[in-house]
Amino acid sequence: MNAQSTLKPYVIGLDLGGTNSVFGIVDSRGEIKATTAIKTQGYDTVEAYVDASVAALQIIIEQVGGIETIKAMGIGAPNGNFYKGTIEFAPNLEWGHNGIVPLADLFSKRLGVPVALTNDANAAAIGEMIYGVARGMKNFIVITLGTGVGSGIVINGQLVYGCDGFAGELGHVIMRRENGRPCGCGRKGCLEAYCSATGVARSARELLDSTDRPSLLREIKSEDLTSLDVAIAAGKGDELANEVFKFTGEMLGAACADFAAFSSPEAFIFFGGLVKAGDLIMEPIRKSYERNVLPIFRNKAKFLVSGLDGASAAVLGASAIGWEI
Amino acid sequence: MNAQSTLKPYVIGLDLGGTNSVFGIVDSRGEIKATTAIKTQGYDTVEAYVDASVAALQIIIEQVGGIETIKAMGIGAPNGNFYKGTIEFAPNLEWGHNGIVPLADLFSKRLGVPVALTNDANAAAIGEMIYGVARGMKNFIVITLGTGVGSGIVINGQLVYGCDGFAGELGHVIMRRENGRPCGCGRKGCLEAYCSATGVARSARELLDSTDRPSLLREIKSEDLTSLDVAIAAGKGDELANEVFKFTGEMLGAACADFAAFSSPEAFIFFGGLVKAGDLIMEPIRKSYERNVLPIFRNKAKFLVSGLDGASAAVLGASAIGWEI
Numbered sequence: 001m002n003a004q005s006t007l008k009p010y011v012i013g014l015d016l017g018g019t020n021s022v023f024g025i026v027d028s029r030g031e032i033k034a035t036t037a038i039k040t041q042g043y044d045t046v047e048a049y050v051d052a053s054v055a056a057l058q059i060i061i062e063q064v065g066g067i068e069t070i071k072a073m074g075i076g077a078p079n080g081n082f083y084k085g086t087i088e089f090a091p092n093l094e095w096g097h098n099g100i101v102p103l104a105d106l107f108s109k110r111l112g113v114p115v116a117l118t119n120d121a122n123a124a125a126i127g128e129m130i131y132g133v134a135r136g137m138k139n140f141i142v143i144t145l146g147t148g149v150g151s152g153i154v155i156n157g158q159l160v161y162g163c164d165g166f167a168g169e170l171g172h173v174i175m176r177r178e179n180g181r182p183c184g185c186g187r188k189g190c191l192e193a194y195c196s197a198t199g200v201a202r203s204a205r206e207l208l209d210s211t212d213r214p215s216l217l218r219e220i221k222s223e224d225l226t227s228l229d230v231a232i233a234a235g236k237g238d239e240l241a242n243e244v245f246k247f248t249g250e251m252l253g254a255a256c257a258d259f260a261a262f263s264s265p266e267a268f269i270f271f272g273g274l275v276k277a278g279d280l281i282m283e284p285i286r287k288s289y290e291r292n293v294l295p296i297f298r299n300k301a302k303f304l305v306s307g308l309d310g311a312s313a314a315v316l317g318a319s320a321i322g323w324e325i
Numbered sequence: 326m327n328a329q330s331t332l333k334p335y336v337i338g339l340d341l342g343g344t345n346s347v348f349g350i351v352d353s354r355g356e357i358k359a360t361t362a363i364k365t366q367g368y369d370t371v372e373a374y375v376d377a378s379v380a381a382l383q384i385i386i387e388q389v390g391g392i393e394t395i396k397a398m399g400i401g402a403p404n405g406n407f408y409k410g411t412i413e414f415a416p417n418l419e420w421g422h423n424g425i426v427p428l429a430d431l432f433s434k435r436l437g438v439p440v441a442l443t444n445d446a447n448a449a450a451i452g453e454m455i456y457g458v459a460r461g462m463k464n465f466i467v468i469t470l471g472t473g474v475g476s477g478i479v480i481n482g483q484l485v486y487g488c489d490g491f492a493g494e495l496g497h498v499i500m501r502r503e504n505g506r507p508c509g510c511g512r513k514g515c516l517e518a519y520c521s522a523t524g525v526a527r528s529a530r531e532l533l534d535s536t537d538r539p540s541l542l543r544e545i546k547s548e549d550l551t552s553l554d555v556a557i558a559a560g561k562g563d564e565l566a567n568e569v570f571k572f573t574g575e576m577l578g579a580a581c582a583d584f585a586a587f588s589s590p591e592a593f594i595f596f597g598g599l600v601k602a603g604d605l606i607m608e609p610i611r612k613s614y615e616r617n618v619l620p621i622f623r624n625k626a627k628f629l630v631s632g633l634d635g636a637s638a639a640v641l642g643a644s645a646i647g648w649e650i
Contacts, residue, residue, distance in 0.1 A: 139488045153587065155487075160480055162589025163464045164625060169586040172619045174579070177500070185619055254499070261494040262478065262587050264487025294497045294510055300489060 008071035010064055012057065012113075013319025015120070016040060016077035018092040021049075023057055024315035025064050028323070030131035032312055034060035046095045050106045057111070073107055073115040074321030076123030076314060083165040085117045116321045120144070120314060122159055122168060124271050124306070125152025126324060127317030133269060133307035140267045141259055142306075143170065143252070145274035148184070149192040149199075155263050159324075170259065171196070175251055191255050195248050197273055200227040204244045215240035231277040245277060249284025256285065257292035260301060271306040271313070278305075333396035335389055337382065337438075338644025340445070341365060341402035343417040346374075348382055349640035350389050353648070355456035357637055359385035371420045375431045382436070398432055398440040399646030401448030401639060408490040410442045441646045445469070445639060447484055447493060449596050449631070450477025451649060452642030458594060458632035465592045466584055467631075468495065468577070470599035473509070474517040474524075480588050484649075495584065496521070500576055516580050520573050522598055525552040529569045540565035556602040570602060574609025581610065582617035585626060596631040596638070603630075 010033065015022045021040045024032040036056045043049040061067055079090040085104025090096045096103075108115040118126075125142040128134035134142075138157040144150040149171030153160040160167045171192035172185055180189020181202070193199050205222050208215060216233040217225060217240060233241035256268050268289075274281055286303045293301075308316055335358065340347045346365045349357040361381045368374040386392055404415040410429025415421045421428075433440040443451075450467040453459035459467075463482040469475040474496030478485040485492045496517035497510055505514020506527070518524055530547055533540060541558040542550060542565060558566035581593050593614075599606055611628045618626075633641055 139492075155480055155485055156483055158481055160588055162480075163591040164589055164622075166621050167464075167587065167589035169589075169619055169621075172586050173583040174617070175502070177502075177579070187617075187619070254502070258498040258583070259587070261497050262492065262584070263485055264489055264492035264494075266488040292499070292512075294494055294512070296491050296494075297489075 008069055010069050011071050011319045011322030012061075012073040012111075013315040013317070013322065014053070014073065014075045014077075014107075015123075015314035015318050016075055016087075017314075018078070021053065022315050023053070023060065024312065024319060025060055025070070026316060026319035030316055032315065034063045035315070036060050041094055043095050046101045046103065046106060049095055050103075050110060053107070054110050067112060070111070070113050072113050072322035072325045073111060074123065074318045074323075074325075075103065075107070075115065075117040076120040076318035076321065077103065077117060078119065080117045080119040080122075081165040082116065082118040082122065082159075082161050085115065087117070114322075114325045116325050118159070118161075118321055119150070120317070121150030122152040122161075123317035123321055124150075124308070124313065125154055125159060125269075125317075126320040127308055127313065128269055128271075128306060129154060129157075130320040130323060131308060131316050133304045134267065137266050139263060139265045140269060141170070141256075141263070141265045142269045142271055143256075144272045145195060145197070145270060146272040147197055149196050153263065153265075170255070173255060173258065175255060191251065194251050195255075195274075197227040200230055200244060200248055200274065201225050203247055204230045204241065207240055207244060211240075213240055217241060227274060231274070231280070234277060234280050242280065245280045246284045248274075249281045250288040252281075253285040253288025253290075254292045256289050256301075257294070257297075260289075260293050260297045264297060265301060267302040267304050269304045269306055271308075275305050333394055335394050336396050336644045336647030337386075337398040337436075338640040338642070338647065339378070339398065339400045339402075340448075340639035340643050341400055341412075342639070343403070346378065347640050348378070348385065349637065349644060350385055350395070351641060351644035355641055357640065359388045360640070361385050366419055368420050371426045371428065371431060374420055375428075375435060378432070379435050392437060395436070395438050397438050397647035397650045398436060399448065399643045399648075399650075400428060400432070400440065400442040401445040401643035401646065402428065402442060403444065405442045405444040405447075406490040407441065407443040407447065407484075407486050410440065412442070439647075439650045441650050443484070443486075443646055444475065444493075445642070446475030447477040447486075448642035448646055449475075449633070449638065450479055450484060450594075450642075451645040452633055452638065453594055453596075453631060454479060454482075455645040455648060456633060456641050458629045459592065462591050464588060464590045465594060466495070466581075466588070466590045467594045467596055468581075469597045470520060470522070470595060471597040472522055474521050478588065478590075495580070498580060498583065500580060516576065519576050520580075520599075522552040525555055525569060525573055525599065526550050528572055529555045529566065532565055532569060536565075538565050542566060552599060556599070556605070559602060559605050567605065570605045571609045573599075574606045575613040577606075578610040578613025578615075579617045581614045581626075582619070582622075585614075585618050585622045589622060590626060592627040592629050594629045594631055596633075600630050
């Protein structure tokens with residue numbers, strides 16, 4: 001087993017996004033040896049998508065010494081179910097939105113290596129544990145702040161999948177039980193409705209509309225306003241934009257205080273676009289957490305920013321799932 | 326190892342409560358072979374408490390064939406830290422309220438067997454997994470509804486202790502972020518402030534004070550009203566008492582919906598005095614859960630009442646920790 005592992009020094013990582021599918025061949029130190037990509041859309045069937053993927057992969061597999069050097073493949077994908085290796089009812093995939101796609105099996109049969117699949121936030125958590133700031137940690141929570149709010153929870157050194165493979169949906173705990181904002185999940189008041197990129201833009205629009213206070217953000221058409229605009233304005237010292245980040249961070253900190261009551265993690269690790277705002281978002285998170293958390297948990301948890309390089313983080317995270325097989 | 330285990334067919338369980346310390350010697354089927362008890366209070370030092378415990382234990386250990394038949398001891402205790410085997414700053418123990426008591430070590434040295442210790446809700450969770458309704462389950466949450474609201478969380482077949490041994494404080498997630506009731510932990514709006522026995526009594530008092538509606542509960546002096554009175558009145562069809570249970574169950578169901586987003590358990594198992602109200606509390610919990618939970622989790626989780634016999638449940642739970650050593 002060990003002898004075989006040393007003969008197979010690489011795993012393939014696939015970051016399957018709504019637009020692009022990015023492949024990387026990664027060694028055990030997290031170094032990406034070769035990379036390629038295809039468009040995710042434009043295929044009628046999942047088989048056609050896998051055909052195009054394997055054609056692109058063949059080239060980089062040859063570059064690293066052939067399929068004999070590949071131990072496994074890991075896929076990070078929306079609505080990925082780790083237990084079944086399936087993508088289930090993914091609304092943004094034209095070959096996957098109306099059913100259950102056995103993607104891990106399809107790749108495994110074509111490549112002849114084991115393939116594991118999970119959602120992107122879980123992949124990020126394993127990536128942090130193997131290559132990132134969570135090395136050596138057994139209990140931590142990764143929170144991804146992007147279009148949505150995702151999470152990957154590690155307890156006792158294992159990713160939490162729950163009874164059905166769908167555990168770790170911390171973007172959908174309820175933070176406002178009354179008059180909550182509508183969320184994409186069909187319910188109201190979810191963390192994601194406030195702390196995702198779209199949630200931040202909405203908070204900014206609401207604050208702009210409800211006051212006359214001056215702000216750089218007034219120069220942008222309300223419907224075009226993004227969380228990036230808020231971050232840029234906040235970085236320039238815009239008070240209103242800073243207030244939006246403070247509101248967002250305070251809610252995230254209060255949510256993390258509840259998460260601590262669940263699994264008492266050593267660290268909360270933040271990942272994704274919003275985190276680029278740095279202390280503008282991290283400071284309100286930390287302060288709100290310490291103010292809200294149960295006394296026995298005070299001054300224990302670390303608040304960290306992902307240690308994975310932005311561009312390759314998702315591929316590294318996906319590849320990391322491959323080492324876990 | 327196995328041969329030795331069969332020669333040591335028993336574990337000792339200690340349910341260490343604020344008033345009584347109940348000991349049982351238990352076999353692997355959960356049958357209590359012998360039992361004894363001492364008062365928990367009345368000792369100046371923990372050493373004196375352990376002396377009295379061991380004196381009482383000697384008698385029942387002899388009854389089952391001597392210390393050679395004992396594999397280990399498990400203790401369920403307030404503020405128990407599994408990692409360290411300590412009781413930490415337990416407010417209700419006169420020999421333990423002002424520091425860290427290495428109780429597992431003290432018993433282990435006196436008895437010559439390994440000793441594990443955890444809090445009572447965690448002991449209940451292990452008890453359900455080994456002897457109760459959670460047999461065969463790998464992912465479930467036990468919620469104890471007593472003087473407080475406690476919890477024991479099992480993920481991948483392991484109890485969740487977190488980085489410091491204090492994970493699983495689900496009684497202290499915040500359910501009312503505005504105008505929340507004060508909680509014993511010093512914060513406001515905790516689940517425990519509403520759904521513990523004292524929380525239920527308070528809900529009844531508030532409802533009685535805020536309306537003129539008739540109720541059997543009006544026959545009881547407000548300050549003497551307990552959750553048991555509410556349960557008895559509800560059982561007799563008292564509308565106001567039923568409304569109190571409905572309110573309590575709805576909040577528990579909404580809380581469980583958030584817990585599902587964390588660990589997607591196969592079952593929620595309820596334990597403790599309030600559960601004796603049966604469907605009066607369980608039905609509102611179930612209905613509220615299904616109404617509040619993220620769509621992918623709907624109609625999946627079971628809602629169960631503890632399968633452990635009331636009187637011996639705590640001792641069985643504590644003993645179960647011994648098998649896990």
